[in-house]
Amino acid sequence: MIEWLVMLxxxxxxxxxxxxxxxxxxxxxxxxxxxxxxxxxxxxxxxxAQGRVNADLALIDATWDAAGNASAEGSRExxxxxxxxxxxxxxxxxxxxxxxxxxxxxxSRMASAIAPxxxxxxxxxxxxxxxxxxxxxxxxxxxxxxxxxxxxxxxLVLQHCFGTLARVVVARTRGAIRAQVPEQALPTVKAARSDxxxxxxxxxxxxxxxxxxxxxxxxxxPDR
Numbered sequence: 560m561i562e563w564l565v566m567l568x569x570x571x572x573x574x575x576x577x578x579x580x581x582x583x584x585x586x587x588x589x590x591x592x593x594x595x596x597x598x599x600x601x602x603x604x605x606x607x608a609q610g611r612v613n614a615d616l617a618l619i620d621a622t623w624d625a626a627g628n629a630s631a632e633g634s635r636e637x638x639x640x641x642x643x644x645x646x647x648x649x650x651x652x653x654x655x656x657x658x659x660x661x662x663x664x665x666x667s668r669m670a671s672a673i674a675p676x677x678x679x680x681x682x683x684x685x686x687x688x689x690x691x692x693x694x695x696x697x698x699x700x701x702x703x704x705x706x707x708x709x710x711x712x713x714x715l716v717l718q719h720c721f722g723t724l725a726r727v728v729v730a731r732t733r734g735a736i737r738a739q740v741p742e743q744a745l746p747t748v749k750a751a752r753s754d755x756x757x758x759x760x761x762x763x764x765x766x767x768x769x770x771x772x773x774x775x776x777x778x779x780x781p782d783r
Contacts, residue, residue, distance in 0.1 A: 608763060608766055609763050612759050612762070612763060615648075615652050615655075616652075616755065616756060616759060618648060619645060619648045619649065619652065619752070619755065620752060622641055622644050622645045622648060623641075623642075623645050623748050623749075623752055625641050626638050626641035626642045626644075626645060626741075626745075626748070627745055627748075629641055630741065630742045630745060635741060638741050638742070639736050639741050642732050642735075642736060642741055642744055642748070643732075643733075643736070645732070645748065646728070646729045646732050646733060649724070649725050649728055649729065649751070649755070650725055650729060652755075653721040653722065653724060653725040654721075654725075656717075656721050656758070656759065656762055657718045657721050657722060659762060659766070660714045660715075660717050660718045660721075660762060660765070661714075661718065663714055663765055663766065663769055664711050664714045664715070666769055667707060667710055667711060667714075667769055667772075668707075670707075670769065670772040672706065672772060673706045673707050673710045673768060673769070673772045674706070674767075674768040674771055674772055675706050675709070676706070676709050676710050676713045676764075676765070676768060678696060678697045678700040678701075678713075679692075679693040679696045679697065679713070679716065679717075679761065680693060681693040681694050681697070683757050684753075684754050684757060685749075685750035685751075685753050685754055686723075686724065686727060686747075686750050686751060686754050688723050688724075688727055689720050689723060689724060689754050689758075692716055692719055692720050692723065693716075693720075695716065696712070696713065696716040699712050699716075700712065700713070710765070710768065713761075713765065714765060717758060717761055717762060717765070720754075720758050721758055724751055724754055724755060724758065727747070727751070728747055728748065728751040731744055731747040732744040732747065732748065
């Protein structure tokens with residue numbers, strides 16, 4: 560009896576692993592098929608969007624790098640000024656990304672089909688607040704059935720992630736500055752910097768998904 564139960568448990572475990580692997584293979588195959596329909600115009604728009612995002616992130620990265628260097632050299636006033644500048648850049652960048660995500664959510668209703676969006680990975684984030692939001696997203700992702708619902712759910716969570724990141728990094732950085740210990744803001748800055756790149760990549764990926772969805776359905780968007 561015990562041996563039979565063990566064999567049953569092993570069989571179920573093997574089946575679950577096989578189903579998971581098969582699901583991953585099918586999702587990757589579907590994504591490859593969707594990529595094939597991306598038009599030249601869509602690819603150009605995606606490159607332009609990626610370029611704008613990269614430029615903004617490069618400026619934020621350079622500012623935070625300079626703040627870290629100033630702190631390491633003992634130049635507290637310069638470090639404070641650069642940290643404040645970094646806060647301002649983040650406060651400007653995150654709302655722009657949130658507006659983009661909101662627009663994508665509206666535009667996604669134009670497409671009759673949408674490329675399957677993968678769930679956020681909690682392990683990809685360093686700020687605890689964003690790790691928690693990623694877990695919430697994963698839970699909701701598996702409850703939803705249609706690709707449109709999953710796509711818009713992901714866009715909504717990404718909006719909350721950008722808003723949360725901005726609030727956390729600004730509050731902690733300015734709190735450290737007020738306490739006259741600006742160097743204590745550097746670990747938060749480092750984590751936020753990494754998470755900002757992850758969120759930006761996810762946003763560009765969402766734009767990619769919408770563009771190939773429109774390309775696959777000419778009635779959903781402007782002439783190509």
